Amino acid sequence: MSTIGVSVPRIEDERLLRGEGRFVDDLRLAGALEVAFLRSPHAHARIGAIDAAAALALPGVVAVIDGRETAAALEPMVFDIAKIVPEAVREATAPAVRVHPMPALPTERVTYVGQPVAMVVAESRYLAEDAVDLLAVEFEPLPAVVDAERALAPGAPRVETEWEDNEAISFAFERGDVDAAFAAAKVVVEESFRSHRQHPSPIETRGVAAGVDPQDGSLDVWSATQTPHLLRDFLARWLGRDPERIRVRAPDVGGAFGIKHSCYPEDLLIPFAALRLGRAVKWTEDRAEHLAAATQGRDQVHRIAVAADAAGRILAVRDHAVMNAGAFNLLGLVVPYNTFTHLLGPYDVGAFGFAMRVAVTNTAPVAPYRGAGRPEAVFAIERAIDRLARELGADPADVRARNLIGPEQMPYETGIVYRDGTDQVYDSGDYPELLRRAREVVERERFEAAATERRRIGVGYAIYTEGTGVGPFETARVRIEPTGRVKVLTGASSQGQGHRTTLAQLAAEALGVAVADVEVVGGDSAAVPSGFGTLASRTLVVAGNAVSEAAAAVRAQALEVAAGMLGAASYELEIEGGTIAVRGRPDATLPLGAVADFLTPFNPARPRGAPSELAAESVYRPGPVTWSAGVHVAVVAVDLPTGVVEVLRFVVAHDCGRVVNPAIVDGQIVGGVMQGIGGALHEEVLYDEDGQLRTGNFMDYVLPTAGETPEFELIHLDTPSPLNPLGVKGMGEGGAIGPPAAIAGAVEDALADLGVVVHRGPLGPSRVRDLIVAAAGG
Amino acid sequence: MADPGGEREVRLVVNGVERVAAAEPRLLLSDFLRHRLGLTGTHVGCEHGVCGACTVLLDGEPVRSCLVFAVQAEGAELRTVEGLAGEDGELGPVQRAFHEAHGMQCGFCTPGFLISLTALLEERPGASEEELVDALSGNLCRCTGYANILAAARAARDQAAERA
Incomplete structure (x- = not known):
């Protein structure tokens, strides 16, 4: 009997249920020393003298390592992916990408709150933290810039003093005669939409442990990483050691969502300390460190315009986006280019103009977070289509249906070059059928029946495509x-x-x-x-x-x-x-x-x-990526006097090719959607104007709880991919792509008679109240 | 600054077994369990009492072990995830329900959920939907989206109600 397509119970559960999982912090390394970091309290400051005498005098403290020591031994960190710009991408979008080395520990300046400045190695974490308190570091605060658009404006404080401005990346693309299409259009909508900054925050934080074999000097590293081989190769180069004599293990890892896929300064510093001291060294990130210093996600603003004919056929889309990369442009084109290649998603659009500028700022670095540029694209285009529907007086789902690529158009060439340098071609799928089936089960009437003047019901849609299964191997x-x-x-x-x-x-x-x-x-x-x-x-x-x-x-x-x-x-x-x-x-x-x-x-x-x-x-070694797709429909209730938004029902019609384990697939979708709901309603990383982090704990950075779980309806349409023998497509991120747009559309729908326009999330009570009050004329 | 010395013996019963280990007064119960007693099934997710991953039963009550000092648990009876399996070594009903409903992914938050649900069902075997949601709202999960956790909780509740 075939086991493909069967919800085989998970093999990994039993150990975890018994408390026998082995996460990095669970490992017992004989005689391991523990690390605490002194992290920058300033968004931007010059580093003066570092006096470690008192810290070193504390019994149990073994070493204090700062940037002066690491600068001599460790080259600033640069990731290969940041340097990759395929020739075809270069020809199509003329990208300017600044490679941006990041010191493991800085010597001259700190550029975001939470940046590691010095590490204390001690007999226990408690002692290491005591010693951090005893470190005396002179900081001379410098002007900081937090917002990406402000960072790109003339006269903004510069994050990198040797750069002439804060622009890390720019690229642009035009296909067809965009201006002519806008001139000929019956309807044009133009708005700015922001995907606010969020934090992936898996429940397990980061952690690194390293041990050195006293006989042969070989290095064992355990890291809560998504990419153990890449980390091994990175360590081999940066530590100048044979990759064969480094073994990296990612034991049980407690969620990641993109945040554990980068190599961080800590990934390099813990093995560095172990080698220098000849002892096992371990560091487990605490939540405050995680929220301040691990990579964050989203933070894009799009000025998007859509031109359509009287029937609602989209003639052209023009989008000028700005993204905030944080203090280091770590991964180059990955996120901003994803946004570009997913903007038009499932829609058949003739003329398309796109421009992206990425700014560095004095905030934590931004890197892929579940969706990695796609939720931002979808928020912009789907919000714009909702505006178009409103302008036309048409049903938003009808307007979408009118513009979808049909199954008869598959494989569909978008005319865009994908980030891997190949032509972007949707391999298979039936988007109209996905939408049709999703619409069948919305059950709006059931919720409308319980609506009151105070408690309004709204329905919102988001449709996305997702390039999945990227190589190289x-x-x-x-x-x-x-x-x-x-x-x-x-x-x-x-x-x-x-x-x-x-x-x-x-x-x-x-x-x-x-x-x-x-x-x-x-x-x-x-x-x-x-x-x-x-x-x-x-x-x-x-x-x-x-x-x-x-x-x-x-x-x-x-x-x-x-x-x-x-x-x-x-x-x-x-x-x-x-x-x-x-x-x-x-x-x-x-x-x-x-x-x-x-x-x-x-x-x-x-x-x-x-x-x-x-x-x-x-x-x-896969060829071009496979294309998954999904239709998300949110049914929400908005309580007018309090502004509380409740997601009542969430429909997902999904196509990820051939499904191997349906229960696992459904679990990934629902988990992704809930992260999206969190981002849509509560979660936002906030910095004040000086770059101080205002969401440094779980009371201020609010994750959704079991109480907010809507009813889910999942529909599968499994169109096998012709691009690989199994016919499978990827699906880990899809759930998180649609919810912010679908929920924004639903809230707008619920408040349609007030004429509310949602330009950004999260749609917490105070923002929704502000929208209601503003719509009512203040 | 706290005096890093001053360790004293802490004696308590964990999962039915008497345990004794040294702890300085500031040592968190979570760190004591994990690093002094080697019971690493209790996980630490935030160390400020929000995520619930470190939840244990202290004299039958669910508490966040990151908000309790080990010395405060002197003489107490604790239950951790390691103590949830039956005497025959088989998974307990709450554990089985999480497996059968695919109520877990990375498994890091799972011990906290198992303990919170165990505490509820031991007190209220026929807990209502509202009580289930309320009991589990103090635990954060970032992977599952909670739907299957709630399904597991309902299944465990139905079984508990039947037994009661």
Whole structure:
């Protein structure tokens, strides 16, 4: 029986339910020292003298390391991805991208609140924090800039004094005659929409531990990272060591959502300290550090204009966006270019003009957060389409339906170059059907029936496309043990997505064994020589196909060897439940493990030249990305006197290609939607004008709770991707892409008679009240 | 600054077993459990009492172990996630419900949810929907979107009500 498409219960649950998970902070490293950081209290300041004498005098303090020491040993950090601009991207959008090295610890200036300035290594975290209090650092505050548009204005304080301005990236694109389309249009809407800054905040913060082998000096690193192999390679280069003598493990990782995919100063500094001191060193981030210093997400403002004919057909879109990169432009085009390539989403639009400017500011660095530029794009275009519908006096869903790319247009070339340098082509999907099916189950009437003059009901839509399964590669190795157990080793690590189950299903399917006989090992750089990691909704597409290919190769190998053992031709054999059988000869069977056992080097009967183990490795290198899509519909209630918005029902019609484990897919969607609801209603990272963080704890940065869970209705439309053998598409991020736009549309709909326009979130009670009061004429 | 010395013995019962370890007065109960007793199933997510990941039962009451000093728990009876399985080693009903309803993803917040729900159902086996939501609203989960956690809670409640 096939295991694909079956909600196999998760293999990873039992350990976690028993409290036997192993997260970085759970590891017990003999004699490990612990670290606390002194972090910048200023958004922008010159660093003067650092006096560590009192800290060093405290019993139990082993070392204080600051930028003067690290500057001599560690080059400023630069990530390869920040330097990548494919030629086709260059030709199409003429990007200017400033590579922006980040010192592990700064020597001259700090440029955001929370930036690490010095690290104290002590016998315990408690002592290390005591010592941080004893460090005397002279700071000379400098003018700071927080807002991206202000940072780009003439005369703004400069974040990097050697740059002539704060512009980190710019690019632009034009297709068709945009001006002519606007001139000919019957209806034009133009508005500014802001995707406010948010924080991914997984419940496990970051953590790094490192130990040095006293015999050979090899380095063991444990990090709550999404990309153990990339971190290993980064450490090898920055520490000047052989990658073979560095092993990076991501043990259990407690959620990530993008925030654990960068290499941080701490990822470099903890191993650096371990090497310098010759002892194990460990650091677990606390929540205050996490909210201040881990990367944040969103923070874009779009000036978007849409031109349409009288029937609501969109003739042209023009969008000028500004993004806030925070203090360091770490990852280059990744997020802003995603915004560009996802702006038009599922819509068939002729003329398109786009320009993006990215500014550095004195705030924490901004990097991918679940969706990585897509929710920002969707907020801009979907809000604009709602405005267009209002202008036309038409149903917003009808206006959307009128402009969708049809299934008959697939594969659909957008005329845009994707970030990997290939032409952007939607491989498959049926967007009108997704919308039709979502509309069928909105059940507006049920909620309208309970509406009152005070409590208004509104419905809002968001439709998105999502490029998923980006390369360059992922590695998988599949090995059959003599016991019959199957080991799957992969470079893709997990942060809760259930890969141990999903990838086991794929291996079981390809091999003909039970899922229970498959063990998946990920997150260990020693498991496979090369790997990439889990990010960008890529693991099922890239690692999944690698696992499937490697398992198929092992199966072929097993059948060939078994054919000799059973005196049959390999095409006469089949594998089911881990047993190889000859068709038509019920007595001729062989457990799969027996084939592996037969191949052991010490078996005298082993044929000459046969492999010495039953194993295969596959490196899957995908071509262009696969395109998932979804329609989100929010039904909300808005309480007029208090401004409280309640999401009552959330419909998701979704297409992520062939589904391997429906329960896991639904779990990813619902989890993503809830993050989106959090961002739509509550969550916002706030800095004051001087760059002081005002949302430094969970009382001020408010995550949604169980009490805010709406009823969910999920609809699947599974159009297989023609781009990979499994027909799968990625889906980890999709849930988070639509909610801010759909909820904004729903709130606007609920308040339609007041003429409220939602330009930004989060739609907490005070902002909604302000909108109501302003609409009522103050 | 606190005196880093002054360690004293703290004696308490954890999951039915008497445990003794040294703690300075400022040591948090969460750190004591995790790093002195090696019971790392209790997780720490915020250290300011909001996320609920560190919830344990202290004399039967759910408390955030990051807001309690270890010395305050002297003589107390504690239950942690490690103590939720049955005597036969099988997963307990609340644990099973989370598995069956896919009420967990990364599993980091899960111990706190399990403890909060256990506390509620031991006191009110037939808890209402409102009581379930209320009891679980003090725990943050960033992965699941709560829908399956609530489904697991309802299933565990139905079983508890049947047993009661």
